[in-house]
Each structure stands twice: as C-alpha cells, then as structure tokens.
Amino acid sequence: MLFRYPNKKDGVHMFSFSISTWSMRQSLGPLRWTIWNEETKNQEIREEWKPQELELTDLPMEAKQNGLSYLEVCHFQIPSTDASYLAELRASFESASIGFLTLLVDYGDISSPDNIRRESDIAYLCGWIEAAAKAGATAVRVVAGEQPADDAAAIARSCSALKQLALYGAERGVRVVTENFRPLTATLSSWSTIMNNVGSIVPTIIDFGNFQPSEKANGISHGASMAHSIHAKPNYLPDGSVDANELAIMLRILKDRGCNVPLSIIADKGETRWDQIDAIKSLISVL
Structure with missing residues (x-):
C-alpha cells in the first residue's frame, strides 16, 4: 500500500510541500560524493567544497518556518552516519514537527553486470537504509x-x-523507493518496465526534469498512481522566469490522476536559499 497524505480541504486538491536538500546545496557545506573505485573494488568519498551557512540539523526548523511539511535529504549532505549524529538529526525533525520524507541516496549501480560491484553497492545501500x-x-x-x-x-x-x-x-521500518533518474530509467519504457515488475512494494519518485520532453506528460500520468513524492523541477524561460504554463500542465495531470503525495520543490536559481523556493511554492499554490 502506498503512503497517502491528508492534503484535501473541502474537496479541493491541495499539495503539501517539501524540498530536496539539493535546492540548498549552496548553504549546507561540502558535498560528499560517493564513487566506485575500480582498482580497489570499493566505494570511496570525494568531497566538493560548498559554503556552510546552515547546519543540516537546523534546516528542519527553518523549513517548517517557511511553510514546508516534509524534507528530502541527499545522502551526500549528511556529514556523519554515527549513531549519535543520526539521533541528533532525528531529534531536529521531531522538534520542528516536520516529516523526514526521504533519504535520497544518489550512488549505486544495482543493475551492474559486475557481480562484485553490484553486491558491494547493495551492501552499501543497506547501510543507508539502516542510517535512515x-x-x-x-x-x-x-x-x-x-x-x-x-x-x-x-x-x-x-x-x-x-x-x-x-x-x-x-x-527496519523504512520504505525503499526508486525514481526516473539516471540511465536505466531514462526512457518511459524502461522505467515503466521496472515499476510494473516490482509492483507496489517499491513506489517511485516522479521527477519532472528527468523525462525526455516528448515523454514527460505520459510519464507523469503513468507514474501518478505509484508515486511516493514529486520532484517539481520547473523549466525556465529565456528571461529566467518559471515556465508557469508548462508547470500548470504537469500539476493538472497529477490532480486529474488523484495524486496527492508531497511536492518537493527543486530550485536552481535565486538570490537567497529561500526566495526561489518560495516563489515556486506560491506559483504552484495558485495554479
């Protein structure tokens, strides 16, 4: 059974809002990318410097104050998987009364023909499930x-x-979900084949920005009944403004399909870490 969220009021479809911490990548400090080392046959971390304006444990309260109901956190922005830090992170969500919707692991090739790589990556992902x-x-x-x-x-x-x-x-009480993300799910055909095979035990994130343009509308419609969350990454017009017409079409498809999972705003622009997120959220609220 998929998670469903109470976001209808007086019969009117309403979206609850989230963000991915990817939208905060200029504020949360170093990005700790996981890569596969073919020589050692193991994962390793390569760090990319980013400014630290905000601690991850302070984000839930700030997000709540900015009208969000959930957060999705990228694994490469979690500075430690020590039990003490994870307990602190959990407490920060609980004190802010905001949901930790998804831990987004951006690494792993569970489709690899290399048995060593595949099994190692599966074990690596099990570690992140435990952390979650x-x-x-x-x-x-x-x-x-x-x-x-x-x-x-x-x-x-x-x-x-x-x-x-x-x-x-x-x-362990953690739902595993996937997404139309990275090469194996780059087409509607491959993504839908996977989703049909795994069934309801593995829901999917739907990312507006990851579809081929010609498949976007059909992809959103196809995935709506299987959705765990929506990554609402808008297209931008030449003047830098959000393409509101296209965004409205995508949201209408979700509404028509009765999809009421959280919308995670993916923002790539803005003078501050919240202005573009707030602008997109306000736009969605009136579309």
Missing part, C-alpha cells in the same frame, strides 16, 4: 541503475535488487 531508520526517515530512494535503458538483463538485475532492498527496508 536511525534518523527517522520514512523512505530511502535507491537509483535503479546506471546501465543503458535498453539493456533487458540490467533491468532484470535491478528489479531483483530493488525487491531485495525493499524487504531489507521493511524489516
């Missing part, structure tokens, strides 16, 4: 795979691993 449980996250987003979208064997490997990870998560 300690931090109080509802779900962990797992990348379906980095192999080409037309690779049927890779799709089969991905589906098997997603089911394995979903069971691991369920035993």
Whole structure:
C-alpha cells in the first residue's frame, strides 16, 4: 500500500510541500560524493567544497518556518552516519514537527553486470537504509541503475535488487523507493518496465526534469498512481522566469490522476536559499 497524505480541504486538491536538500546545496557545506573505485573494488568519498551557512540539523526548523511539511535529504549532505549524529538529526525533525520524507541516496549501480560491484553497492545501500531508520526517515530512494535503458538483463538485475532492498527496508521500518533518474530509467519504457515488475512494494519518485520532453506528460500520468513524492523541477524561460504554463500542465495531470503525495520543490536559481523556493511554492499554490 502506498503512503497517502491528508492534503484535501473541502474537496479541493491541495499539495503539501517539501524540498530536496539539493535546492540548498549552496548553504549546507561540502558535498560528499560517493564513487566506485575500480582498482580497489570499493566505494570511496570525494568531497566538493560548498559554503556552510546552515547546519543540516537546523534546516528542519527553518523549513517548517517557511511553510514546508516534509524534507528530502541527499545522502551526500549528511556529514556523519554515527549513531549519535543520526539521533541528533532525528531529534531536529521531531522538534520542528516536520516529516523526514526521504533519504535520497544518489550512488549505486544495482543493475551492474559486475557481480562484485553490484553486491558491494547493495551492501552499501543497506547501510543507508539502516542510517535512515536511525534518523527517522520514512523512505530511502535507491537509483535503479546506471546501465543503458535498453539493456533487458540490467533491468532484470535491478528489479531483483530493488525487491531485495525493499524487504531489507521493511524489516527496519523504512520504505525503499526508486525514481526516473539516471540511465536505466531514462526512457518511459524502461522505467515503466521496472515499476510494473516490482509492483507496489517499491513506489517511485516522479521527477519532472528527468523525462525526455516528448515523454514527460505520459510519464507523469503513468507514474501518478505509484508515486511516493514529486520532484517539481520547473523549466525556465529565456528571461529566467518559471515556465508557469508548462508547470500548470504537469500539476493538472497529477490532480486529474488523484495524486496527492508531497511536492518537493527543486530550485536552481535565486538570490537567497529561500526566495526561489518560495516563489515556486506560491506559483504552484495558485495554479
């Protein structure tokens, strides 16, 4: 059964709002990217400097004050997986009365034909599921795979691993979800094949910005009934403003399909960390 969120008032469809911490990447300090080292056959971390204007543990309260109901947190912005830090992070969400919707793990190729790589990445993802449980996250987003979208064997490997990870998560009270994100799910055909195979045990994030333009409307419509959250990344017009007409079309599809999961605003512009997020949220509220 998919999570459903109470966001209808007097019969009118209303969206609850979230952000991905990707929208805060200029404020939360270093980005700790995970990569695969082919020589050592293991994961390693490469750090990219970013300014530290805000501690991650201070973000839930700030987000609540800015009208959000949930947060989705990128794994590479979590500075530590020590139990003490994860407990502190959990407490920051609880004290702010805001939901830790998803821990977004941006690394892993569970579709790899390399058995060592695939099994190592599955174990790595299990570690993040454990971290999510300690931090109080509802779900962990797992990348379906980095192999080409037309690779049927890779799709089969991905589906098997997603089911394995979903069971691991369920035993720890964490939902495993995936997304139309990265090469294996680059087409509506490959993404829908995976989603149809894994069924309701692995819902999906729908990212507006990751569809091929010709498949965007059909992709949103297809995924609406399986959605865990929506990554509402708008297109921008040449003058830098949000393409409100296209955004309205995407939101209408969700409304018509009865999709009432949280909208995570993905913002790439703005003078401060909140002005563009607030502008997109205000626009969505009137569309």
